[in-house]
Amino acid sequence: MKYKILLALFLFITVTIHSQRIENNPEFKNRNIVIDTTKTISKIVELDKVVKGFGPSGNRSIVIATRDLISKEELKGYPIMKNLPDSLTNVKEYLFILNDFQFYYQNYKQGVYSKDLFIKKAKGNRRKLEDTIYLTNKKVKNTISIVSGITSDNRIVYIVDSNNNNDYSDDELKSLLIDLRKQDDIINNSQFVDIEYFDGKTIKKDKQLISVSNQYRSKDLSFRFPQFRYGKVKLGNENYLILSESFSFNQSIYLVKDQPYFDKLDQKHNIYPSQYLNIDGYYVQYSKVSQNNDKIKLTISSNDSENKITPIANQVGMLAPKLSGINVLNDLKISLNEFKGKYVFLDFWSTSCAPCIKEFPYIKKAYDKFSRNEIEIIGIADIRGKIDIIEFIAKNNVTWPTINEEDSTTRMEGYNINSWPTTYLIDPTGKIIATNLRGKDLSNKLELLGVAKKD
Template sequence: MRILILCLLIVFNVQSATSQEIKINLKQKTGYGPFKPEAGNILFSPPNNHPLFNTFSKLEFNNIPDDLIEVKKGIIPFDFLQFLFQSLYGTENYKFFENFKKQRSYEISNDVLSTKQIKCFVRVIFAKNTQDNPIYIIDANQNGNFNDDPIIQIESIQSLEELKNKNLKIIESSYQISNGKNTLERKIPIIVFFHRNELKYNIPSYMVGNIKNQKDIFISHDFIFPDYWVSTINIDNGNSNIKKNDIFQLDNKYYKNNGVDIRSNTLLLTEEKNNNQRFTLNNLEQPDIKSDSTINLDDYKGKYLFIDFWGSWCAPCLQELPILSSIYNEIDKSKIDFIGIAGRDEPKKVLKVIIDHNISWKNILSNDSNKLAEIFNVVKYPTGFLINPDGNIIESDLSVIELRPYLRKYKLLKQGQ
């Protein structure tokens, strides 16, 4: 079996003729399959000037046990685009939905979304019990009451890999999807836990189907986005993961991963007749946000590059910046350098973070002109790419936490680090 991911270089221009669309029927499985677990943040009520403040304030959290203290109310979204649409449709804040859809490159028609309130998220409360232990309750039956759901003590994990082996409590919640005409009923597993002293959730589910020659094909939503906005595929438990919009080669044919349609539970592939892809680094020639001087790619000739996609709006990105700064001080700058790319952001906000955190490496914006986030196919923040001196992406979807081992692997740290 031969699987080759072809989106290996930074900037590309594809000119290919589509020959056939392929739909692969999928079944949902509980667990992680061949993928690494990820975790998301529970959404709590935003400030009163946020477009979603009124939506959160109207949510009913009924019959919370009287003996709980320090109660916090939040939600876990299953289909955030639908949540925004039903919350903001017909309001003065509808533009917030439109911007979000554009920023995330959703290709879903608004016609399949519901203007009525459907159960596209689940309510959760977090509190302490009489023994001062942290607990949570998930309104899994979606009735707005918390006296008919189990009270679960929150456990802590050090590494997300522990989710594969640690026997944490799984709660199965109901939820709904709209196809524009009907509301579809679904079930989904949820795990809640502390990770590095932060409250997190994880959705241990993936899909599996069958591609040509009886090869198993696995699809991940990163265990955070069950609307499959992220649709990463893996074939026959291979070593390579193929992101949405990537073109890959299998058995001497080219295919494009167009992602999962959750309304029909199908994976959409396009068989490409040819694959004429041309790659350059030109789109990185952008003004540095701090100095306003244009980044000169000649400065990076013969070097590795670590590209960090982040945003001033992204809490995990800000939390990782001190770690990334520490790593930056450990690298051999004759062999490697860093470039930050801020996505979905504004120059003033990015500049403030750069100054406040004393970031030493250069940073540029991804915008509608250079489309860097789209070119790198970035679907989550923060995420990193390691690029070799030839311009090839040799490691992708890197987190700051796992960066050092890769820098050691390629001998890019200072001696003794």
């Protein structure tokens, strides 16, 4: 019956606390989709429960550059810190930027950064300029300042500016703990920092939990954010958990069927802004609302038939977005559309990405092994610096068609690539059937699919 999904979709339910253990449910398959519709019904869902502990991404740490490695122009937007400890040697300062897009945008709007720098940073971080509608030109305290050094008795210590007042004199000096791995130890080593975020209308205050420890096999600092938020919603006939990391570079969420415990969740449950969920055959879109994901928006078309159309999206199970450009190997135009009836493997890579280059031998092996009548491979290169792409790919033995991402003829709207390598395997009907195949995964997948080998 028309709109039957709508009644269940927007039934918001309270939720009890969840821990960190899960058995993956094979009956649930997350699907993320894009549909084109002008008449929609939306509902704001609050992820208002905040929990200490590893979130859906699991135990992960992040490393950032020290201030001395940041350009003078960029340092103009960094806070000037007071009362750095003068009794320490080998002092290192860090600034963790929780929302880089907001940080560079507000500094640009306030005249601290040039427009060129803002655009450069937005491009480098794979941000869309049209998404500035989610930002404010007012100053938002969305950074965390940390300083470290060595004491006279050779201990590594650090200070976190927990009240975010740009002054270390009222903050605690703590010893750096080495190789923290257990969740309880990491949480006990954490501290809250006063921060701010923009909720789409006003600047709100919040607290961010941060844990400081050493890098793996190093004495430099790394950072964890052992905190996540969640809510519970009924979609169709099932109850689902919607989870978000307290720090998420892309403000993605995870959607899984309700369950009492979870550990690190499979990436197939990870949904990015503007992607869609497939709930009982209906397509529901996720959109971000606030910068800390305490609110999200779910949208469905008011036209029941539109909600069942197989759409175009950069997700498994959906039709692959269009892609075309000039093959740098022969200067001929190449288009994804011309390979309908074949499998196509898309490899988005960057010349600055070492893991991308390490994948080339595996891709080469698959390219040489399987028949061109059944599988084609296309590389889409992000070219950094003054690199001769022809020499670069020749040096790395790349023999498959390659497109320059920045060439004016390249069309790749809808893929929204924000990290490298990113790969898609597309079936002969044009649907994406796998993503992020690494190492031997591609050859193994093609073997399982029964793709013919070369004679």
